[in-house]
Amino acid sequence: MISMFKPSWMFRDIYHVSPEFLAGNHIKYVLTDLDNTLIPWNQIAGDEKLAEWLKEMKKYGIKVIVVSNNSYSRIEHALVDYDVNFVSRALKPLTFGIDRAIRKYSLNRKETVMIGDQLMTDVFSANNSRINSILVKPLVNNDSWTTWFNRFIERFVFQLLKKKYSDIHWQ
Template identity: 45%
Template sequence: MVEAVYDLRAEDLLRHGIRAVLVDLDNTLIAWNNPDGTPEVRAWLDEMTIADISVVVVSNNNHSRVERAVARFGVDFVSRAMKPFTRGIDIVMERYGFDKDEVIMVGDQLMTDIRASHRAGIKSVLVKPLIKSDAWNTKINRWRERRVWAKLEEKYGKIVYHKGI
């Protein structure tokens, strides 16, 4: 668990054998209500490119929404990923021929992003949502997620986000 996707440094990923980052779009890479992104996202994507780490957006949003959001960043994407199922991850793995041990999924939702990565057998990194508000459909998942968090903290203690892996 890290604070933000931007806290994942290329040298740390490479040291862990990671050659590809699958990343959720809304509230992970960009704020759901700000499709233009931030200078931090551009800098992070540039760092990944320089290190030859592939970045692919895996989003449950529709094609036109994801295409419009990532067009300015020049990254590939899979829309309608159907997380928490593995459809989107499976498409990326087949498209690029990645090995499961060299890929991570980064997302802000335990119930979709992290669950899908575990079902697909790849590593995952949970990040804090970029902003506190969510689209209406995500609010349902957040309600369910709070219940799971409570059970996890009851079992393991306070869960802490870090500044890197």
């Protein structure tokens, strides 16, 4: 059961996830969470650093698709300056949004990774969809109230993971 919450890899933030690392692990498609993964949950849009990261991915032929539980309008506004496809109302921890992205863009699961800041939604749904996952630390520590309960459970699950797996560490 606890293995369903185990991320394939852990990085401090998306900027530590390089196209070289992904290519080295045969990853061609990045599904990524939006809030607190790409953009702080309480900000409207991303910055120049995010634009650079997305450009780097594109240069290496890695396709990035945002898979978020948030609304169409929130995501559309957030990504207006970037050339990125997205799936809204993804219903994570269910696999609905991930599976939709996989079907819509004809992705190979083995070549796909889900990046996100929550074990309970992003990593759990990735594992249930049988794709790779990367856990990152949230960009800002004060979450929206809707994720408070998830964070509470997450601390407990994280302790169990650390006990069971020796490779639970931030890269």
